[in-house]
Amino acid sequence: MTEEIPLAFWQGVEEFNQQEFYTCHDTLEALWMEASEPEKKFYQGVLQIAVGLYHLSQKNWKGAVILMGEGLGRLNYYYPDYSGINVEQFIDETSQLLKALQNAGAENVETFLPLMQPQGTVQGLKLPKIQKVIGNGE
Structure with missing residues:
Protein backbone atom coordinates (compact mmCIF):
# COMPACT_ATOMS: atom_id res chain seq x y z
CA MET A 1 0.00 0.00 0.00
CA THR A 2 1.39 3.38 -0.93
CA GLU A 3 1.56 6.26 1.50
CA GLU A 4 -1.26 8.78 1.37
CA ILE A 5 0.03 11.74 -0.61
CA PRO A 6 -1.82 15.04 -0.13
CA LEU A 7 -3.71 16.57 -3.05
CA ALA A 8 -1.37 19.55 -2.92
CA PHE A 9 1.49 17.27 -3.97
CA TRP A 10 -0.40 16.24 -7.10
CA GLN A 11 -1.06 19.93 -7.75
CA GLY A 12 2.71 20.49 -7.52
CA VAL A 13 3.27 17.58 -9.95
CA GLU A 14 0.86 19.17 -12.42
CA GLU A 15 2.64 22.53 -12.05
CA PHE A 16 6.02 20.83 -12.57
CA ASN A 17 4.83 19.02 -15.69
CA GLN A 18 3.38 22.30 -17.04
CA GLN A 19 6.83 23.90 -16.52
CA GLU A 20 5.45 26.23 -13.85
CA PHE A 21 8.56 25.64 -11.78
CA TYR A 22 8.33 28.67 -9.52
CA THR A 23 4.69 27.94 -8.68
CA CYS A 24 5.60 24.28 -8.11
CA HIS A 25 8.31 25.44 -5.69
CA ASP A 26 5.76 27.41 -3.67
CA THR A 27 3.28 24.51 -3.60
CA LEU A 28 5.84 21.90 -2.57
CA GLU A 29 7.67 24.13 -0.12
CA ALA A 30 4.48 24.49 1.93
CA LEU A 31 4.13 20.68 2.01
CA TRP A 32 7.82 20.12 2.72
CA MET A 33 7.83 22.46 5.72
CA GLU A 34 4.94 20.55 7.34
CA ALA A 35 5.98 17.02 6.38
CA SER A 36 7.83 14.41 8.38
CA GLU A 37 10.15 11.70 7.04
CA PRO A 38 10.15 9.91 4.66
CA GLU A 39 7.87 12.34 2.77
CA LYS A 40 9.88 15.43 3.77
CA LYS A 41 13.04 14.33 1.94
CA PHE A 42 11.00 13.22 -1.09
CA TYR A 43 9.25 16.59 -1.38
CA GLN A 44 12.57 18.37 -0.96
CA GLY A 45 14.18 16.36 -3.76
CA VAL A 46 11.37 17.15 -6.20
CA LEU A 47 11.36 20.77 -5.02
CA GLN A 48 15.09 21.16 -5.63
CA ILE A 49 14.83 19.78 -9.16
CA ALA A 50 11.95 22.20 -9.86
CA VAL A 51 14.06 25.12 -8.61
CA GLY A 52 17.02 23.87 -10.66
CA LEU A 53 14.86 23.91 -13.79
CA TYR A 54 13.62 27.38 -12.88
CA HIS A 55 17.26 28.49 -12.64
CA LEU A 56 17.90 26.93 -16.05
CA SER A 57 15.00 28.93 -17.51
CA GLN A 58 16.69 32.07 -16.11
CA LYS A 59 20.07 31.08 -17.66
CA ASN A 60 21.54 30.46 -14.19
CA TRP A 61 23.74 27.47 -15.02
CA LYS A 62 25.35 27.17 -11.58
CA TYR A 82 7.47 6.06 -4.26
CA SER A 83 3.81 6.76 -3.54
CA GLY A 84 2.75 6.08 -7.09
CA ILE A 85 5.53 8.19 -8.65
CA ASN A 86 7.95 6.62 -11.13
CA VAL A 87 11.09 7.88 -9.39
CA GLU A 88 13.37 5.78 -11.61
CA GLN A 89 12.19 7.56 -14.76
CA PHE A 90 12.33 11.00 -13.10
CA ILE A 91 15.90 10.38 -11.88
CA ASP A 92 16.95 9.06 -15.29
CA GLU A 93 15.55 12.03 -17.22
CA THR A 94 16.93 14.57 -14.75
CA SER A 95 20.36 12.86 -14.66
CA GLN A 96 20.63 12.94 -18.46
CA LEU A 97 19.82 16.66 -18.52
CA LEU A 98 22.22 17.39 -15.65
CA LYS A 99 25.04 15.50 -17.38
CA ALA A 100 24.43 17.41 -20.63
CA LEU A 101 24.42 20.73 -18.76
CA GLN A 102 27.65 19.87 -16.96
CA ASN A 103 29.31 18.81 -20.22
CA ALA A 104 28.15 21.98 -22.01
CA GLY A 105 29.39 24.34 -19.29
CA ALA A 106 28.04 27.66 -18.07
CA GLU A 107 29.00 29.50 -21.24
CA ASN A 108 26.56 27.35 -23.26
CA VAL A 109 23.53 27.50 -20.92
CA GLU A 110 21.47 29.37 -23.53
CA THR A 111 21.60 26.36 -25.85
CA PHE A 112 19.27 24.60 -23.38
CA LEU A 113 16.55 27.29 -23.44
CA PRO A 114 14.59 25.56 -26.26
CA LEU A 115 13.74 22.92 -23.62
CA MET A 116 11.46 25.51 -22.02
CA GLN A 117 9.26 25.56 -25.14
CA PRO A 118 6.35 23.12 -25.44
CA GLN A 119 7.73 19.83 -26.76
CA GLY A 120 11.18 21.43 -26.91
CA THR A 121 14.24 19.22 -27.28
CA VAL A 122 17.98 19.84 -27.12
CA GLN A 123 20.51 17.15 -28.04
CA GLY A 124 17.68 14.61 -28.00
CA LEU A 125 16.75 15.57 -24.42
CA LYS A 126 13.44 16.82 -23.08
CA LEU A 127 12.66 18.37 -19.72
CA PRO A 128 12.04 15.77 -17.01
CA LYS A 129 8.42 14.96 -16.23
CA ILE A 130 6.95 13.41 -13.10
CA GLN A 131 5.09 10.28 -14.14
CA LYS A 132 2.87 7.95 -12.17
CA VAL A 133 3.82 4.30 -11.91
CA ILE A 134 1.97 2.31 -14.56
CA GLY A 135 0.30 -0.99 -13.84
CA ASN A 136 -0.17 -0.86 -10.08
CA GLY A 137 -3.90 -1.46 -10.23
CA GLU A 138 -5.07 2.18 -10.09
Whole structure:
Protein backbone atom coordinates (compact mmCIF):
# COMPACT_ATOMS: atom_id res chain seq x y z
CA MET A 1 0.00 0.00 0.00
CA THR A 2 1.39 3.38 -0.93
CA GLU A 3 1.56 6.26 1.50
CA GLU A 4 -1.26 8.78 1.37
CA ILE A 5 0.03 11.74 -0.61
CA PRO A 6 -1.82 15.04 -0.13
CA LEU A 7 -3.71 16.57 -3.05
CA ALA A 8 -1.37 19.55 -2.92
CA PHE A 9 1.49 17.27 -3.97
CA TRP A 10 -0.40 16.24 -7.10
CA GLN A 11 -1.06 19.93 -7.75
CA GLY A 12 2.71 20.49 -7.52
CA VAL A 13 3.27 17.58 -9.95
CA GLU A 14 0.86 19.17 -12.42
CA GLU A 15 2.64 22.53 -12.05
CA PHE A 16 6.02 20.83 -12.57
CA ASN A 17 4.83 19.02 -15.69
CA GLN A 18 3.38 22.30 -17.04
CA GLN A 19 6.83 23.90 -16.52
CA GLU A 20 5.45 26.23 -13.85
CA PHE A 21 8.56 25.64 -11.78
CA TYR A 22 8.33 28.67 -9.52
CA THR A 23 4.69 27.94 -8.68
CA CYS A 24 5.60 24.28 -8.11
CA HIS A 25 8.31 25.44 -5.69
CA ASP A 26 5.76 27.41 -3.67
CA THR A 27 3.28 24.51 -3.60
CA LEU A 28 5.84 21.90 -2.57
CA GLU A 29 7.67 24.13 -0.12
CA ALA A 30 4.48 24.49 1.93
CA LEU A 31 4.13 20.68 2.01
CA TRP A 32 7.82 20.12 2.72
CA MET A 33 7.83 22.46 5.72
CA GLU A 34 4.94 20.55 7.34
CA ALA A 35 5.98 17.02 6.38
CA SER A 36 7.83 14.41 8.38
CA GLU A 37 10.15 11.70 7.04
CA PRO A 38 10.15 9.91 4.66
CA GLU A 39 7.87 12.34 2.77
CA LYS A 40 9.88 15.43 3.77
CA LYS A 41 13.04 14.33 1.94
CA PHE A 42 11.00 13.22 -1.09
CA TYR A 43 9.25 16.59 -1.38
CA GLN A 44 12.57 18.37 -0.96
CA GLY A 45 14.18 16.36 -3.76
CA VAL A 46 11.37 17.15 -6.20
CA LEU A 47 11.36 20.77 -5.02
CA GLN A 48 15.09 21.16 -5.63
CA ILE A 49 14.83 19.78 -9.16
CA ALA A 50 11.95 22.20 -9.86
CA VAL A 51 14.06 25.12 -8.61
CA GLY A 52 17.02 23.87 -10.66
CA LEU A 53 14.86 23.91 -13.79
CA TYR A 54 13.62 27.38 -12.88
CA HIS A 55 17.26 28.49 -12.64
CA LEU A 56 17.90 26.93 -16.05
CA SER A 57 15.00 28.93 -17.51
CA GLN A 58 16.69 32.07 -16.11
CA LYS A 59 20.07 31.08 -17.66
CA ASN A 60 21.54 30.46 -14.19
CA TRP A 61 23.74 27.47 -15.02
CA LYS A 62 25.35 27.17 -11.58
CA GLY A 63 22.00 27.27 -9.75
CA ALA A 64 20.53 24.71 -12.16
CA VAL A 65 23.43 22.27 -11.82
CA ILE A 66 23.72 22.55 -8.03
CA LEU A 67 20.01 22.19 -7.27
CA MET A 68 19.35 19.42 -9.77
CA GLY A 69 22.31 17.51 -8.31
CA GLU A 70 21.10 17.98 -4.73
CA GLY A 71 17.56 16.95 -5.66
CA LEU A 72 18.81 13.80 -7.40
CA GLY A 73 20.87 12.92 -4.33
CA ARG A 74 17.76 13.05 -2.15
CA LEU A 75 15.57 11.09 -4.56
CA ASN A 76 17.95 8.12 -4.87
CA TYR A 77 16.56 6.90 -1.54
CA TYR A 78 13.10 6.50 -3.14
CA TYR A 79 14.26 4.51 -6.19
CA PRO A 80 12.56 2.93 -8.17
CA ASP A 81 9.17 4.34 -7.15
CA TYR A 82 7.47 6.06 -4.26
CA SER A 83 3.81 6.76 -3.54
CA GLY A 84 2.75 6.08 -7.09
CA ILE A 85 5.53 8.19 -8.65
CA ASN A 86 7.95 6.62 -11.13
CA VAL A 87 11.09 7.88 -9.39
CA GLU A 88 13.37 5.78 -11.61
CA GLN A 89 12.19 7.56 -14.76
CA PHE A 90 12.33 11.00 -13.10
CA ILE A 91 15.90 10.38 -11.88
CA ASP A 92 16.95 9.06 -15.29
CA GLU A 93 15.55 12.03 -17.22
CA THR A 94 16.93 14.57 -14.75
CA SER A 95 20.36 12.86 -14.66
CA GLN A 96 20.63 12.94 -18.46
CA LEU A 97 19.82 16.66 -18.52
CA LEU A 98 22.22 17.39 -15.65
CA LYS A 99 25.04 15.50 -17.38
CA ALA A 100 24.43 17.41 -20.63
CA LEU A 101 24.42 20.73 -18.76
CA GLN A 102 27.65 19.87 -16.96
CA ASN A 103 29.31 18.81 -20.22
CA ALA A 104 28.15 21.98 -22.01
CA GLY A 105 29.39 24.34 -19.29
CA ALA A 106 28.04 27.66 -18.07
CA GLU A 107 29.00 29.50 -21.24
CA ASN A 108 26.56 27.35 -23.26
CA VAL A 109 23.53 27.50 -20.92
CA GLU A 110 21.47 29.37 -23.53
CA THR A 111 21.60 26.36 -25.85
CA PHE A 112 19.27 24.60 -23.38
CA LEU A 113 16.55 27.29 -23.44
CA PRO A 114 14.59 25.56 -26.26
CA LEU A 115 13.74 22.92 -23.62
CA MET A 116 11.46 25.51 -22.02
CA GLN A 117 9.26 25.56 -25.14
CA PRO A 118 6.35 23.12 -25.44
CA GLN A 119 7.73 19.83 -26.76
CA GLY A 120 11.18 21.43 -26.91
CA THR A 121 14.24 19.22 -27.28
CA VAL A 122 17.98 19.84 -27.12
CA GLN A 123 20.51 17.15 -28.04
CA GLY A 124 17.68 14.61 -28.00
CA LEU A 125 16.75 15.57 -24.42
CA LYS A 126 13.44 16.82 -23.08
CA LEU A 127 12.66 18.37 -19.72
CA PRO A 128 12.04 15.77 -17.01
CA LYS A 129 8.42 14.96 -16.23
CA ILE A 130 6.95 13.41 -13.10
CA GLN A 131 5.09 10.28 -14.14
CA LYS A 132 2.87 7.95 -12.17
CA VAL A 133 3.82 4.30 -11.91
CA ILE A 134 1.97 2.31 -14.56
CA GLY A 135 0.30 -0.99 -13.84
CA ASN A 136 -0.17 -0.86 -10.08
CA GLY A 137 -3.90 -1.46 -10.23
CA GLU A 138 -5.07 2.18 -10.09
